[in-house]
Amino acid sequence: MIDKLISIAQGAINHLFDKTFSLLSKIISEHGTSSFELPDTAYGIPLIYALEGIKITTVEEIKDFMNKIQQLDSQTLSYLYLAEIYLTLQYIRGEEPEKHDKGQYYGFLGDTVQRTLGVQLVDGRIPAVAVLIGKANYDNISKIVKELQEKKILTFLIGSIAEDFVTNSDKTGFEVYVVPVGTKIEQTVYVIDWAVRSSLIFGGQIPGQKDAILEYVRNRVNAFACVFGKINESAVATALSAIYFGIPVISDQDLPELKISEIADYPLLTSEKNYEKTVKKALETRGLKIVVEKPPIPVSYGPAFEGERIRKEDTFIEFGGQRTPSFEWVRMKNISEIEDGKTEIIGTEWKSRYEKGGQMPLGIVVNVAGKKMHKDFEPVIERQIHSFINEAEGLWHIGQRDINWIRISKMAKEAGISLEHLGVILASMVKARFKSIVDKVEVYLYVDEKDVLTLMDEARKEYKERDQRLAKLTDEDIDTFYSCLLCQSFAPKHVCVITPERPGLCGAFTWLDARAAYEIEPTGGNQPVEKGELIDPIYGRYSGVDSYVKKHSGGEIETINLYSIMENPMTSCGCFECIIAVTPEANGVMIVNRGYNGMTPIGMKFSTIAGMIGGGVQVPGFMGVGVNYITSRKFLKGDGGIKRIVWMPKELKERIRESFQKRAQEEEVPDLFEKIADETVCEDVECLVDFLARVNHPALQLDSIIK
Missing domain, CATH: 3.30.1650.10 (Bifunctional carbon monoxide dehydrogenase/acetyl-coa synthase(codh/acs), Chain M, domain 3)
Structure with missing residues (x-):
């Protein structure tokens, strides 16, 4: 059966190649071979970068890669790469994302959204991802979507289904778990490369290591696809693309069941013609058991x-x-x-x-x-x-x-x-x-x-009284910290250690939250970490923490300092709220928050820096943190504390203004807030250094941050 499907898909591949090559020729004649950048990603054309290790950022490089596509052994990858290039070319021409006068198509799915949803994906609030493709009666599909929402499943819509929802529903978007991607079936590649990027963002996989990335997606990304309407060459090519990554396809047409043991132990193609049973069939096929907690009320209930x-x-x-x-x-x-x-x-x-x-x-x-x-x-x-x-x-x-x-x-x-x-x-x-x-x-x-x-x-x-009681709680007051291992479902080497003065890097867990979570579920992702012997009070190194991290990172990380970015910093998964990055020329650090898309003084955007430090690796000079850690008394204590901060985006500065100014008073630098540059002052390091000298920033008087 698989050979027959591949034969059918070949027609779609040939057609897409001709269409893509024609569009490429037009762009070269219109724009030359200039550089381009897809919105909010550090990965060039992401799927090609992840699986082939080739980062494409110019039209000339697209042209070169088109020649390689014809030499690929895998028809599935040929189709996916062509689809990704075709859509990228449409972005270059300003034709993506698609426009609609009654709503929004999302088109390319950026890195920021993936990192923002990271916590929900790992803690079970989003237990799975569904892709609905094709054409079907709106009332039937809206019932399916409502059922998926109630089960907390993030749903991407592609084809006529997406157009129906943009036209008829005002409740779409990531915030309600219903995302109309676009009307073209090729846009399914956006969801696939979004899934593949999770291996780079959270899993620490290396671009170009195709087999490892495939294994990661097949084993760690809970996804399924439901395809509606008549089967044609493009639908078959799209279904094969999903199957290649271990994503089962449920069709409303009569099709024989397909199993491929080398990919998965569950059916990768199956049928369900009864729309009331579509979700049930998809969950059973993927082997997902989702328990919905719902109070006795007359409306739907769930995180969606x-x-x-x-x-x-x-x-x-x-x-x-x-x-x-x-x-x-x-x-x-x-x-x-x-x-x-x-x-x-x-x-x-x-x-x-x-x-x-x-x-x-x-x-x-x-x-x-x-x-x-x-x-x-x-x-x-x-x-x-x-x-x-x-x-x-x-x-x-x-x-x-x-x-x-x-x-x-x-x-x-x-x-x-x-x-x-x-x-x-x-x-x-x-x-x-x-x-x-x-x-x-x-x-x-x-x-x-x-x-x-x-x-x-x-x-x-x-x-x-609560605030006063909790404000006095310090790392020295207690004998036990807590870990958060939730992100290990995506980042196996990452261990987050949460203390009263160092909240989780995702911003979702304080020490009290972790303590309560342990009491609620003693075998869950938050576990007690005995501090052990205090080895270094300045850098925040404890023998018990070292032992715990070494064991639960599989021996990958032997020691961490809780209060340093330069010496054995804590690892990051991928869903951090902010990144701290050393800025040697300014003898300090800059902080950039998720959601800021501009350039930073170190010459990289948030998405680029994030791509360097995720996946549970230690990167001295870079560290993911939660927003509230910035105003902690233990913030970079080993490296000079808040006096090292030289640049932050304006939005982040305003967000922490009140608590930061209180900390600055405690550190006897009451005017520090105004001496920290933002993007309205500069986005390059030369201008930053001039500004810091002009305002006499205290970082310039500290010992060198590079030792």
Whole structure:
């Protein structure tokens, strides 16, 4: 059967070669053989770079590579490379991404999105990736997409399906897990090269090592494809491309089942004509078991709805947001004080007020109790209120504590969402997600302004006490750090060590978060790390940390310093929020955040630097970190601390302004913030050095950072 499929696909390959060569000739006549850059990637034309080790950045290099395509033994790779080149040429001509007057096609999928989604991919919030290709009835496909959303699966749409969603749905984008890539079947290569890039970004694979990269994608990327509509040469070539990477294809046409033991132990081509069973068949084929936690509410529920936006005109009722008094507060109680599962609304005539819509005050008080519950876990649970409410379709939540803002959409109200359901969601999900530390939970919703204001004052006192208690917590105060090994599903050598003063590099885990996660799931990705003997207090080296890292990196990393970028720095996976990079000419370091696409003073963009340091390797002079580490007292303690910072993007500076200025006061450099350059000052090192000399930056008076 495979030989027959390859024979059919040859027609698509021949046609695509002619089409690509014709477009290449036009571009050479129009633009010459100039250089180009795909948006937001450090990998040239990514699939070719990953599998062949050839980084293509000029039209002349494309022309040279076209000659090599004809000599390839693999028809599948020939098709994929041609598709990638054809689409790249369209980018050069300004024809990609495709335009649509009713919405957005995403086209090429950049590195930043992949790194942003990295944490969700490794911690199970996105357990799989689906690709829906072709043409089918919109109502049938929308039901399939909704089911995939509820199961937390990230879905890419290609072909007529993508056009239908852009035209008919206003709920698309990475934030809702539904991404219309484009209408051309060749654009399937965008998803494939996105999957392959994970081996470079997270896995530390070396470009050109084709077999290792193939093994990585086949074993570590949970993906499947559903192909709808009539089978033609291009559909067959696309299906073979997916199969090559171990991605099973489910078709709505009558096709015999195909297994290739050299690639996978599951069917790589199978059929399911009943659209109500498509998702079930895909999950069974790929061997995925996804358990969905859903509270008893009348709307869909899952992380895919967390990115949903509810506009003012679509809002039925809202709470907080400086429109009404509002707060949320998790309190630890004795077990005897709590009636488990209780949800109560306290206020006068609240039903008629809710039914009227508009605005209401709201005080959310969640009481929890458990044998393993600690006072320090209150803020950990409290922060999850944001996700618990947002994951309900038609509910929207931003902020926290006493600056929260909640909206319920007209659609959710029509579906049957009541005020009680806010309490039901919180009672159900706190118990479900924190079942190992919470034995009982009850929720009270206060809706009279007087009650809300009185309780808000009590909550604010508790917020302040918490902050003071946690601010005093130092690495020296405790005997146990925590690891995060979640990213090892993608970056096998990486070990993240989390301390009170060094949060996880992804920004998602503090020491308290990791401690709570261990209590919740003792065999999970967060494990205790005994500090052991303090070997170096300045660089932050501990014997227990060294032993743990060596063991759990498979012997790849023998020692790390927690507070240094220059001497045995901690490794990075790929989903870091920021990168610190040594800038020798300025005797300091620059910091660039994910999402900043401009040039930096060291002559590289974020994506280029990130490509050098991911995958669990130690790279002295470069290190991925979380934003909050920048204002830690332990920030680069071994290298001179915050006085070494000479450049940051303006957006990052403004984001940390308040906490940074507090740290600068503690370090007796109160004017340091204004002496740190950003892109409005310079993007090259010569200009940076001139600026630092002009403002008398303290880094220039420190010992050389290169030792």
